[in-house]
Amino acid sequence: MALVTFTSPEYRDKTVYAVAGSHTQTVLKLALENKIPINFECEDGECGTCVVKVSSIDNKLQRMGGPLTEKEKSVLKQLGKITQAELEQMIVDDLPSEWRLACQMIVRDEDIRVEY
Ligand code: FES
Numbered sequence: 001m002a003l004v005t006f007t008s009p010e011y012r013d014k015t016v017y018a019v020a021g022s023h024t025q026t027v028l029k030l031a032l033e034n035k036i037p038i039n040f041e042c043e044d045g046e047c048g049t050c051v052v053k054v055s056s057i058d059n060k061l062q063r064m065g066g067p068l069t070e071k072e073k074s075v076l077k078q079l080g081k082i083t084q085a086e087l088e089q090m091i092v093d094d095l096p097s098e099w100r101l102a103c104q105m106i107v108r109d110e111d112i113r114v115e116y
Pocket of ligand 1 (some may be wrong): 039040041042043044045046047048049050051076101102103105
């Protein structure tokens, strides 16, 4: 079961730990269930409002972060969070970007920190 730590520089004292109930749940859904004030609008990977920084805090050797959806790639590029070169390197390394859209990222069985 994945432990997700939500943290924000604006709410330093309000780090929230949440456990993902299933592996079909998005980071945004988990945040809303736990009353984490992540900004969002479209909930469909279009607007980029829900951009978050995700890092693995798991001791597993194998990273589990899922691949970016096509919408995420496009929006994150528009936001200037990732470059085409970084996108290509991610495919080579088989590792996701640290920048994700909370409404698109599915929580895997990996402990992560989500900065919003
Ligand atoms: Fe619009 Fe996630 S809420 S991209």
